[in-house]
Amino acid sequence: MSAQWDPPVRPEYELALSPAGAVQAVRPLSAAQRAWRFGWLRKSALLLLLAIAWEAVARLQANDLLLPGALQTAHALAAGIVSGELPRYVGVSLAVLLQGYAAGIAGAFLLTSLAMSTTLGRDLLETLTAMFNPLPAIALLPLALLWFGLGRGSLVFVLMHSVMWPLALNTYAGFRAVPETLRMTGRNYGLGGVRLVLQVLIPAALPAILSGLKIGWAFAWRTLIAAELVFGTTSGKGGLGWYIFQSRNELYTDKVFAGLAAVIGIGLLVENIVFQSVERLTVRRWGMQR
Amino acid sequence: MTVRSFQLVATDPLLRAQGVTLEYAGAHSTVRATHDVSFDVYRGDRFVLLGPSGCGKSTLLKAVGGFIAPRAGSLFLNGLPITRPGPDRIVVFQEFDQLPPWKTVKRNVMFPLLAGGMGRREAEARALHWLAKVGLSGFVDAYPHTLSGGMKARVAIARALAMQPDILLMDEPFAALDALTRRQMQEELQALWEEIKFTMLFVTHSIEEALVVGNRILLLSPHPGRVRAELNCHQFGLHSAGSAEFQAAAARIHGLLFDAPTPIVAAAPAQRVES
Numbered sequence: 001m002s003a004q005w006d007p008p009v010r011p012e013y014e015l016a017l018s019p020a021g022a023v024q025a026v027r028p029l030s031a032a033q034r035a036w037r038f039g040w041l042r043k044s045a046l047l048l049l050l051a052i053a054w055e056a057v058a059r060l061q062a063n064d065l066l067l068p069g070a071l072q073t074a075h076a077l078a079a080g081i082v083s084g085e086l087p088r089y090v091g092v093s094l095a096v097l098l099q100g101y102a103a104g105i106a107g108a109f110l111l112t113s114l115a116m117s118t119t120l121g122r123d124l125l126e127t128l129t130a131m132f133n134p135l136p137a138i139a140l141l142p143l144a145l146l147w148f149g150l151g152r153g154s155l156v157f158v159l160m161h162s163v164m165w166p167l168a169l170n171t172y173a174g175f176r177a178v179p180e181t182l183r184m185t186g187r188n189y190g191l192g193g194v195r196l197v198l199q200v201l202i203p204a205a206l207p208a209i210l211s212g213l214k215i216g217w218a219f220a221w222r223t224l225i226a227a228e229l230v231f232g233t234t235s236g237k238g239g240l241g242w243y244i245f246q247s248r249n250e251l252y253t254d255k256v257f258a259g260l261a262a263v264i265g266i267g268l269l270v271e272n273i274v275f276q277s278v279e280r281l282t283v284r285r286w287g288m289q290r
Numbered sequence: 291m292t293v294r295s296f297q298l299v300a301t302d303p304l305l306r307a308q309g310v311t312l313e314y315a316g317a318h319s320t321v322r323a324t325h326d327v328s329f330d331v332y333r334g335d336r337f338v339l340l341g342p343s344g345c346g347k348s349t350l351l352k353a354v355g356g357f358i359a360p361r362a363g364s365l366f367l368n369g370l371p372i373t374r375p376g377p378d379r380i381v382v383f384q385e386f387d388q389l390p391p392w393k394t395v396k397r398n399v400m401f402p403l404l405a406g407g408m409g410r411r412e413a414e415a416r417a418l419h420w421l422a423k424v425g426l427s428g429f430v431d432a433y434p435h436t437l438s439g440g441m442k443a444r445v446a447i448a449r450a451l452a453m454q455p456d457i458l459l460m461d462e463p464f465a466a467l468d469a470l471t472r473r474q475m476q477e478e479l480q481a482l483w484e485e486i487k488f489t490m491l492f493v494t495h496s497i498e499e500a501l502v503v504g505n506r507i508l509l510l511s512p513h514p515g516r517v518r519a520e521l522n523c524h525q526f527g528l529h530s531a532g533s534a535e536f537q538a539a540a541a542r543i544h545g546l547l548f549d550a551p552t553p554i555v556a557a558a559p560a561q562r563v564e565s
Contacts, residue, residue, distance in 0.1 A: 179387040184357060187375045189402040199405070203392045286391040287435025 040272070068254040076254040077261055086243070086262060093224060093239030094266075096152055100159020101220050105213070107160060108167035113197065115172055129169050137162035137223040141230060155227055162223040163216035170215065174208025175201050207283045214275055218267070225263055302369065303330035304489055305354065305457055309363035312349050323349040324515035326363065329508050331457065331491060336483060338504035338523075339493045342547060346515030347493045351461050354491060355381050367456060377406050380450040384462040386442050389434040389449075395421065396430040399449045406453070420452040421445075423482065440471040447479070451488065458490040464499070476502055477528055497540050497547075501526045509546055519546050 035041055051070040058069030068076075080086035111128070114121030137158045144154035178201055186200035202209070228241025238246070240259055247255035283289040307330075312323040323346035331337045339347040352358050354365055356375040365372040367379065380402070382388070389398050399417035404410065421430055424444040434442060443463055450458050464472040476499065483490075494500050500507050505524035508517060523539065530536045 179385070181383050181385045181388045182390060184352075184355075184375070184381070185383070185388050185390075187357070188355065188377070188379075188381050189405040190375070190377050191405055195405075200390065203390065206392070282392070286433055288391050 065251060065253055068257055072254045073257040073261055076252070076258040080255065080258050080262075086258070089238060089240050089243040089259075090262060090266065092237050093228070093241070096155050096239065097159065097220055097224050099152075100156045100224070101163055101217065103156055103160040104163025104167060104216060104220065107164040108171060108212070108216075111164070111168045112171045112175065115168075116175055116197065116201070125168060125172060129165050132161065133165040133169065135161075137219070138226050138230065141227055145231065150231065155224065158223055158227055159220050162219040166219060167209075167212040167216040170208050170212025171205065174205030174212075177208065178204040207289050210275070210279060210283065214271070217270060217275075221263070221267060301333075304333050304335075304368060305331040305491065306366040307350075307354070307363070308366075310350065310353065310360045310365060311362040312346060312353055312358060313361045314349065314358070322361075322514040324510070327508075327510070327515060327517055328363075329517070329520065331489065333489050334487050335489055335506060336504045337489075337491050338500040338507045339491065339510060340497065340500040340507050340543070340547075341495065341510035341515060341518075342512050343495060344512040344515075345510035346512075347495075347510055348461055350510075350515065351381070351459050351491060351493050354457075355379055355459055377402060377453055378456045379459055380453045380455040381459040381461060382443075382446045382450050382463045384465050386434075386439060386466065388446055389442055391434050394431050394433055395426060395437070395445050398434065398445055399452050402449060402453050416452050417448075420448040423451070423485075424448045424478065438471075439467050440475060443467060443475055444478070447482070451482070451486070456489065458488055460490055460492045462493050462495070465494070465496075472499075473528075479503065480528060497543050498531065500543075501536060501539055502528055502531065507543070509543065511547070 029037075055070040058067050058072075061067050064072065077086070111121075111125050115125035116122075140158050140161055141154065144157045148154040148157055182200060182204055183196070186196050191199060224239070225241040225244075228239045229245050240263055244256050244259035247253075247259060279289065308328050310327045311325050313320045314323060315321075327346075327350065329337070339350060341347050349358060353360055354367075354372065356372050356379065359373075372379075390401065393401060396414070396417050399421060400410075400413040403413035403416060408416075418427070418430065421427060424447055426441065426444055426448065429437065429441065434445070437445070446463070464475045467475060480503070482488075492500075492503055494503070501523045505522070507519075507521045507523055509519040509521065510516065511518045521539075521543070526536055526539070
């Protein structure tokens with residue numbers, strides 16, 4: 001037996017709208033809620049907690065030679081900076097790093113431009129990235145030393161290798177993901193070739209290009225420190241990796257930690273200041289990335 | 291600044307399609323999108339390509355835009371064959387991603403003007419003029435992602451009109467909008483046309499939209515697109531939507547498209563007029 005449900009017939013009604021201002025009252029956030037919205041504050045709190053844990057473990061261990069504490073490392077770092085020793089090493093490393101990074105970017109853009117314009121270029125890019133992207137840059141170092149000698153050239157070569165492939169891969173993926181409509185819009189206005197790439201494809205693929213630049217930066221940094229650790233100084237002027245290596249030889253473990261802290265600190269600085277600012281001014285402002 | 295008015299002298303057809311056959315490469319074979327399609331568009335026309343999905347109407351529009359070369363037949367604009375995309379035929383697409391997200395509303399309208407080599411100051415003045423025409427003066431510095439769908443469509447229309455192209459190609463420009471906004475946009479397009487009398491080629495799959503927006507309709511049948519009829523609809527405006535004549539015309543088109551017997555034949559007002 002099935003029951004029949006007849007909804008009741010209800011009276012109609014109309015309402016005069018109340019003014020909108022009366023309905024939406026703005027409620028301010030509390031100070032704690034506001035503070036919680038700052039990413040850097042949350043991250044700093046997290047870092048502080050980690051440092052406290054580190055210090056606690058170091059004190060339990062009570063062996064300066066194996067594990068200096070956070071305070072001791074901070075001391076060594078401050079002393080290194082004040083004496084000018086650490087900034088000098090950092091400067092040497094950064095100069096090489098920027099050269100290799102720039103060379104890698106140039107190579108990647110050359111390769112992706114080729115890939116965008118011809119089928120053979122695309123095959124070349126796909127094959128080369130498949131071959132070389134998994135190859136650790138440091139594995140090329142012995143060869144680079146043979147070719148370019150014990151100097152800056154070898155470092156720039158391995159850095160270029162570590163930046164170029166991931167960046168090319170990302171940029172190419174970004175170009176291919178540009179909506180067909182946008183591309184057609186550009187062609188509709190008479191844009192073609194280089195102008196289409198510069199005015200439409202690059203800005204449209206910027207989220208992918210930026211992520212490629214970030215990956216490339218991280219790869220370059222770790223490759224550089226590793227390379228400096230392996231073959232040390234070039235013509236008497238060492239970088240941060242050399243500083244870490246040398247300090248370990250002299251059993252200044254706190255200086256080793258200070259060197260590592262400098263590596264991490266520069267990485268954080270570039271990520272949070274350079275890349276975040278670029279993202280905030282471009283892709284996030286344009287609504288292409290949240 | 292000076293805005294040159296669109297010409298309204300009916301002489302030779304502005305756009306002439308002669309036996310256009312279009313094909314595109316599918317996964318396993320070439321697919322014929324349209325077969326032997328001919329039509330003429332005169333200056334001031336609101337020419338509608340109407341048909342169910344798969345009739346090749348969007349492909350036809352892209353061919354007029356110069357993005358696809360016909361397999362057979364020819365397309366002429368102002369007596370010259372269409373060979374490549376160009377700023378004399380500006381396309382308004384349906385998709386919202388036709389507006390570069392990295393440009394503000396104003397810069398979006400300036401973009402094609404600057405690409406065509408116009409000076410920055412004149413381009414800006416022109417962009418502001420046309421944005422005012424579509425009622426977006428208050429949003430010139432907004433980025434596209436902050437706009438509603440209807441506003442994005444308005445930016446695209448302002449950008450197209452600012453170029454003062456010979457012909458405006460509209461590829462289902464309102465299909466992705468909600469019903470209320472679509473209705474409003476049809477009204478605004480109508481008002482703009484009354485004011486400026488531009489020429490447009492309008493693709494749609496909605497019979498009502500075709501009758502309301504156009505003055506002449508090319509009916510295409512699907513798989514592949516062939517011409518089924520060419521009808522007049524200049525007598526219908528936005529406010530004739532409920533009338534008996536309008537219903538009859540809609541029923542007639544429905545019958546032509548789906549080959550069903552047309553219920554109201556006697557009342558059909560729009561007769562085929564040979565041009």
